[in-house]
Amino acid sequence: MPIYEYHCPRCGEDFEKLVYGGSAVECPKCQCAKPEKKMSAFGMSGTSEKGGSLASSGSSCAGCTSSCSTCH
Ligand SMILES: [Zn+2]
Secondary structure: OOEEEEEOOOOOOEEEEEOOOOOOOOOOOOOOOOOEEEOOOOOOOOHHHHHOHHHHHHOOOOOOOOOHHHOO
């Protein structure tokens, strides 16, 4: 899955977003529609926990409690 990191030039917010195809991305804080895309930092320790929503969606497997690394 393509997870990209964005930086909002308007409010300075850094956030990660799952992006499918050409779907639009906007800043979750100020709704700026032109965030700067950064290179994906997927796998970098700590960054996935910052978002919360990304972490929960990635660990929603029914067979495990905290991580899917043991059941996949
Ligand atoms: Zn913003």
